[in-house]
Amino acid sequence: MSESAKRRMGAAAQLVLAIMLSGAVMAGLLLPWIGGPGIAARNATTLLEQVPEELSDAPPAGITTVLASDGVTPLTYFYDFYRVPVTIEEIPEVMQRAIVATEDVRFYQHNGLDVQGVLRALVTNAAAGSVQEGASTITQQLVKLTLLEASDSQEDRQAATEQSVARKLREARLALAVEEELSKDEILTRYLNIAYFGQGAYGIAAAAWVYFGKSIVNLTLPEAALLAGLVQSPSSFDPLVDLEAATTRRDIVLDRMESAGFVTAADAEAARVTPITLITGADPPRGCLEATIGGFFCDFLEKYLLDTLQVPPDLLKQGSLKIVSTVDIGAQAAGDQAVLNTLAMEDSVAGVFTLQEPGTGKVRALSVNRIYGADTADPRQTTVNLPTVASAGAGSTYK
Secondary structure (H helix, E strand, O other), rough: OHHHHHHHHHHHHHHHHHHHHHOOHHHHHHHHHOOOOHHHHOHHHOOOOOOHHHHHOOOOEEEEEEOOOOOEEEEEEEEEEEEOOOOOOOOOOOHHHHHHHOOOOOOOOOOOOOHHHHHHHHHHHHHOOOOOOOOOOOOHHHHHHHHHHOOOOOOHHHHOOOOOHHHHHHHHHHHHHHHEEEEEHHHHHHHHOEEEOOEEEEEEEHHHHHOOOOOOOHOHHHHHHHHHOOOOOOOOOOOOOOOHHHHHHHHHHHHHHHHHHOHHHHHHHHOOOOOOHHHHHHHOOOHHHHHHOHHHHHHHHHHHHHHHOOOOOHHHHEOOEEOOOOOHHHHHHHHHHHHHHHHOOOOOOEEEEEOOOOOOOOEEEEOOOEEEEOOOOOEEOOOOOOOOOHHHHHHOOOO
């Protein structure tokens, strides 16, 4: 028997035992694997499902950044949910250790399924009388979260979350397959980029900003422990809602880190007595309504991307794109001031200013004596892009 077949048979044994221990065994589903060595060998090639593209190739959805022509100044961001994917090098070791200690302490020892983890969770939860520890490995959780995010329909979303033997079995098989294809660092990075930490923060980088107003690279031990504790139940341990529950959960994570040998007793104790200091960071501007400058230019750009260039909406909002626009910040600010010096926002007459670069045709500024906004009760606001609509006629100024 080849080494590959032996490895797959070993994975099959782990799969069967883990599912049996979690009370999810079905003879009909498992018979092809537990019916004997010959059958197991014949089915070795089907034990591990082919890893779907979303689990092997596609990066997690991230926000798209729109910059001014200088390539530095942000105008706005396009996104459905706030996530900034990071690499394993950007995730501090203390954060890696915190999430492993609380979610899957044997992460570096198992191959996707952890029989010892199932037993430990059963004992821990039975002793506590409630769910204190999950039995799913980080790899299994990654499979579930990725399939859920990739769901295109309500039916797919239900299939990704339903409490059924079939789902648990497929997740287990995919977890084993993922471990064959990706390294531990790749799995951990993807997990920390896709996990939900509450308060609209998807991924660890967004969580560091939302709760502590800082870059992920600057997270301290007590901060990392708090964030790691959120994954199990973001709403239950939200420090912005229940600081006491969040502190208790953080200390549990610190206990597990100490027990695992990830931190010293002295460091863990110092972290426990450190009060939680929240410095909440606001989500970045979202779409043209929240653009920092040039809302009408942003609207023009968005329509150009979607209608003229035919950029798929999902790609624009979830593709982690970096778009360097043609707007000149200085010209845009000067144009805004010029139209307001001529006509007040409250004036019934709209004043517009367009600056287009000769030769290239690049639009450098679009200004209106209005706020780009959707509040119909406020006469100063409009989402009608007056400089670009046909009825605007010759009101624009070209230089």
